[in-house]
Amino acid sequence: MGIFEKAFLKSLWVFHLATxxxxxxxxxxxxxxxxxxxxxxxxxxxxxxxxxxxxxxxxGAVNRQCxxxxxxxxxxxxxxxxxxxxxxxxxxxxxxxxxYNCPMPLDHVIPVDVYIPGxxxxxxxxxxxxxxxxxxxxxxxxxxxxxx
Amino acid sequence: xxxxxxxIGPYHPLQEEPEFFILTVxxxxxxxxxxxxxxxHRGIEKLCEGQxxxxxxxxxxxxxxxxxxxxxxxxxxxxxxxLSIEAPPRAQYIRTIIAEGERLHSHLLWLGLAGHFLGYNxxxxxxxxxxxEILDVMEILSGNRNNYAMFKVGGVLRDIKKEDIxxxxxxxxxxxxxxxxxxxxxxxxxxxxxxTKGIGVLSxxxxxxxxxxxxxxxxxxxxRDVRKNSPYGAYDQxxxxxxxxxxxxxxxxxxxxxxxxxxxxxxxKACLTRLPGGEIDCLVKEIPPGEGIGHIEAPRGxxxxxxxxxxxxxxxxxxxxxxxxxxxxxxxxxxxxxxIPDAAITLAxxxxxxxxxxxxxxxxxxxxxxxxxxxxxxxxxEKTDQIKAEMGR
Ligand code: SF4
Numbered sequence: 001m002g003i004f005e006k007a008f009l010k011s012l013w014v015f016h017l018a019t020x021x022x023x024x025x026x027x028x029x030x031x032x033x034x035x036x037x038x039x040x041x042x043x044x045x046x047x048x049x050x051x052x053x054x055x056x057x058x059x060g061a062v063n064r065q066c067x068x069x070x071x072x073x074x075x076x077x078x079x080x081x082x083x084x085x086x087x088x089x090x091x092x093x094x095x096x097x098x099x100y101n102c103p104m105p106l107d108h109v110i111p112v113d114v115y116i117p118g119x120x121x122x123x124x125x126x127x128x129x130x131x132x133x134x135x136x137x138x139x140x141x142x143x144x145x146x147x148x
Numbered sequence: 149x150x151x152x153x154x155x156i157g158p159y160h161p162l163q164e165e166p167e168f169f170i171l172t173v174x175x176x177x178x179x180x181x182x183x184x185x186x187x188x189h190r191g192i193e194k195l196c197e198g199q200x201x202x203x204x205x206x207x208x209x210x211x212x213x214x215x216x217x218x219x220x221x222x223x224x225x226x227x228x229x230x231l232s233i234e235a236p237p238r239a240q241y242i243r244t245i246i247a248e249g250e251r252l253h254s255h256l257l258w259l260g261l262a263g264h265f266l267g268y269n270x271x272x273x274x275x276x277x278x279x280x281e282i283l284d285v286m287e288i289l290s291g292n293r294n295n296y297a298m299f300k301v302g303g304v305l306r307d308i309k310k311e312d313i314x315x316x317x318x319x320x321x322x323x324x325x326x327x328x329x330x331x332x333x334x335x336x337x338x339x340x341x342x343x344t345k346g347i348g349v350l351s352x353x354x355x356x357x358x359x360x361x362x363x364x365x366x367x368x369x370x371x372r373d374v375r376k377n378s379p380y381g382a383y384d385q386x387x388x389x390x391x392x393x394x395x396x397x398x399x400x401x402x403x404x405x406x407x408x409x410x411x412x413x414x415x416x417k418a419c420l421t422r423l424p425g426g427e428i429d430c431l432v433k434e435i436p437p438g439e440g441i442g443h444i445e446a447p448r449g450x451x452x453x454x455x456x457x458x459x460x461x462x463x464x465x466x467x468x469x470x471x472x473x474x475x476x477x478x479x480x481x482x483x484x485x486x487x488i489p490d491a492a493i494t495l496a497x498x499x500x501x502x503x504x505x506x507x508x509x510x511x512x513x514x515x516x517x518x519x520x521x522x523x524x525x526x527x528x529x530e531k532t533d534q535i536k537a538e539m540g541r
Pocket of ligand 1: 061118
């Protein structure tokens, strides 16, 4: 593992994208930042700009108005880029499966690296998912030196 | 002076939901504001028409994660209105307890975010840490941190266990001193006074004109609260006060919400100690044709549900009107004329919730003509004909 990869995995900056969620998943993400859970001890920080982000956290049922915007945000992201889908909505659209305004789940729009199920997932689950992301990248990298 | 347009959003760090503000500014002063939403629209009203009455309870819970009690509460009331039944007293008390717990955590959430917008991240951390304690209480009572899934038509789904009550009461008591500390930290800070007093004033007249609801209206001196004016649940059986202030600025909105938290704690404790025995639900067989309404006081204001039944097991029409729908237009009153740095807190002061608001609305444009695509083509062809006639071709 090169110095870049080592530093990268110790300071993942996170951008949060809501695409027609019910707000609960978004609040649980913010909850991860607060003293009880404190995700910053893993070097993760919520950023306000996609241009600074390494991880894109997507919540919500991907509605029609958001699809082009998700693609645009994803394209603006610097590489290497990781995508985490949070909540039942982003995974499979959950209760909004039959809605006229939610045509497809998130992974039909952009590639997704980690899925965190739950409605909403607990902050602990979100943290566990992010740690898995780091672990997986480490092992992948050790195996074939691949950059995402 | 030249006008500048500042676009904010749709994805911006100001709020966790996507929405698009267009601020027109002249120098430092905001002269116009426009708002574009629809990034959260999921077609819930239509979705509800395809679900059975029992399933709808869980769909409306997901209208908004923060008000995940208010919507099922109003919905079950609307269906009970069609059925002309009332939930048994124990269920009413349990519903009230869950609703007040939700109000507590929602107000704390807002307080934290408001602190963050003002550059006081300490308040953000404190408020959200305290909020965790309340979520713990909710988890003991309902089994979930959010989306409590406690409601059903005719009662509640889960009972509150007798052995849980003392520990919950103790936990609530332990929250009070921290909340006091938070209150004095917010109320006694001269910088916060300077940032919020006289900012984003919504006068009493404007609040009436815009039909503001909830804490936004109560901060402007309108004494209106569904819990008092048309009591539901167990609100008429416990003792509590409606908080009303006069000035209508951001400071008063903070004040109303903080004081309401203490009232919520009062209601919670009274309900938990006085919880009557008996059934927690009643038998619901068939929903007759008819219409029903339910309205309750959500943390942000009056939440209104309308359900029409045609005698089948699915609602024929379900209409949701969330409080933010009424409060959003007040931006025109509060933001215009203010300075740009104050816009963030003023926009946040009504505690907007876009997920709640984004229902489809059809306007009846009385006296105006609506042109469809076909009409436009027809008009275009007519104009060509007219020109042809004029040119004698
Ligand atoms: S997964 Fe559940 S909690 Fe999360 S946004 Fe969707 S409905 Fe809300």
